[in-house]
Amino acid sequence: MDAKTRDDLLGLFQSKLNEAMHFYLETCTRCGVCTEACHVHASMGQVRYIAAYRHEIIRRLYKKHFKARGKVWPSVGESKELTEMALDELYEAAYSCTGCRRCMMYCPFGIDTQMLMSIAKLLLIGANAEPETLTMLADMSIEKGKSIDIFKEGFINGLKRLEDEVVAKWRQEAGEAVIPVDVEGADLLYVALAGAHSIIPAAAIFNAAGEKWTLSFFEAVNFGAFVGDPTRTKLILDRIVNEALRLKVKEVCICECGTAFRVMKQLSGKHPFTVSSITDVHARYLKEGRIRLDKTKFNVPITYHDPCQIARNGGVIDAPRYILKQLTDDFRELAPEPAYNWCCGGGGGLVALGEDTLDFRMKSSRVKVDQVRGTGATILTTACENCHTQLSNLRDHYKMEVDVTFLSSMVADALVPA
Template sequence: MNETREKTLVDILDKKMNRQLLYYLDICTRCSICKDACHQYVSTRDVLYLPAYRAELIRRVYKKYFTGMGQFIPALGEAREIDDKLLDELYQTTYACTGCRRCMFYCPFSIDTTWILSVAKAMLIAAGRGSQILAELSGASISKGENIDLFKDIIIDTLKSTEKELQEKVGDAKANIPIGKEGADTLYVALAGTHTILPAAIIFHQARVNWTLSLFEASNYGYFLGNVPQAKTIAQRIVDEARRLKVKEVVITECGHAYRVMSHFYETWAGEKHLFKVRSILEVIAEYIREGKIKLARGHVSKPLTYHEPCQVGRNAGFYEEPRYIVRQVASDFRELTPNRERNWCCGGGGGLVAEFEFDDLRIKTGERKVQQIRETGAEIVVSPCENCRLQLDTLNEKYNMEIEIISMMDLVVDAMVIDKAAN
């Protein structure tokens, strides 16, 4: 490794240094409690996937370049220089992490491993060793934002058939999917494709909401990649749109990370406050049901059903009650996974892993906990409000012959909705 490159990478650690990170780097005692918290370590027994070890790689670099002890007695803390071997190890440990933060829950000092790994990602990117697939996906999102006029007509065209489906479902020939509607109350941000647009359109139509659809997809590969400027640019497309349309709230579709990016990260990245409320579709649906704006057929699903709690929805965003409230309205045989809520296991596909085929074997292997958890309940249907989780569950379903049905929360709701076509 040449000296300028080494210096560049050290500078990144220096620039990224903040108080939270410094605490985390200084206080870890390497007690290894986190080993039993990580689904990847538990399934592989490989120290590379032990959360404290992943963090330790960055800690060793920090010791080498930023502490007196690392300068004078590097061997004591195994302080190490940045070299190609370290970067190889960093890539494997960092991009394999699903960012579920279960280790943070179990850590006696509450060390957020993902916070440390975000520095690792920044260093890898600067070394030209960031995840290529995630970088391409991130780049595609940004390019779509820059050339939206080219995409707009295609999007509107695609939605025409979706609009027809909507009209049939609700029995209203005037029902439509508004795009770029100024003065709408709600800007709904869906995923790429129409599968999260149609059910939302049905729900909004029935709840008589003055809404409009965002031209942009909610998912943010810049966030998974660990490239903050790109992640910010991707989220900013939506923020700018919300401002232009003067909406009161931005509702993010059922997706783990997109809600967090908009609600927990964006304001700090951009250094400005949101001029609108940010809500997850989960709380919005729960509210509509509570207020009687939409009606569901109670006990519509009688097959045993379980709820897989996406880490970014539960532990990292706090939506524990809303999904359960919705599920209980619809399913007569709802079975909880054990453990659940803040202790729930990651499905194994988070952090963009489902998009990175190089980690396919790892994510299939490390999904075994989730498979076991689901089997223990005897559930035939698994509902989960996160696209990454659902894709991972689909893979597990196939590879482990689980014979389960995997559905999204909105599909569950729409299937059970009581639609009075005469009233529309």
């Protein structure tokens, strides 16, 4: 690595050193309490998957390049120069971490591994060593924001083909739009994913609840956040913020996508609209009596996987349980406390990397499979696209006897007239 590259990368490192990051880099006592926290370590056993070990990979570089100690007495903290080899280590640490933050439930100080890994991810981008798929997807999202006018027409036509399926779930009053798009003054902007499965059930439920809603042109997921690129993250986020402001909606509702929800809820700043997850919105409809569910629809034990970015990191914990109480009398918790739920093993961009990470995702999530099996449930439902894909992969790989479903689909399938 030449001096110029190193300086550029250290500049990126410096840009991440805010107050919280200093806390996390200065404080670890390597007490090892976090050893059992990571699902990868729990499933595979290698020391390099312990949270503190991951931290130390970043911390060694910090000690070398940002602390006088690195020059005066480098060996005392095993400080380490930023080299090509260090980049390999950073990749291994950052892309085996799903950013689930379960280790924060163990650390006596609350060190945020996801934050520390975000340094690794940014350095990898700077060195052009990040997974190119994620950058490609992020650029695609940004391009969509720039040239939406060119694609609008086709998208609206594409939605027409879904209308029959929406109406099959919930018969609409004549004259009302089945999937409204670009409606100024709507109450709620629904931001879905590219797939029809993220639009059809949601549309049926909005219509059943009599919501004044409109569908976003954009997909909710933020690939910029997966790859850890603050600039791209912001550009992708701004597309939706601008659309919400233009349509003057009161609420932005994010589909079942953990990253999308957390980024929108926590990073978008103050706006005249509120941000909610679709799970929140469905629970609200039920509480207000705007929709009603048939409890006999699924007569089997059901368990719910709390998506890390929505529950532990996003605070949506009670809403799914409220919904599930209307769906079944046999709801079974996966973890004694939702905050201790194991990550599905697919977060942090791993699922988006598809087959490249499949082998690792299966090996690193054995504890998740044991947890699901322990409940005896035959439906495993969740509220995140990433989790859903990963859990479905796990079901196939480990031959689990469960149906993996989206909670919103179950709500749509159980709709009965209120």
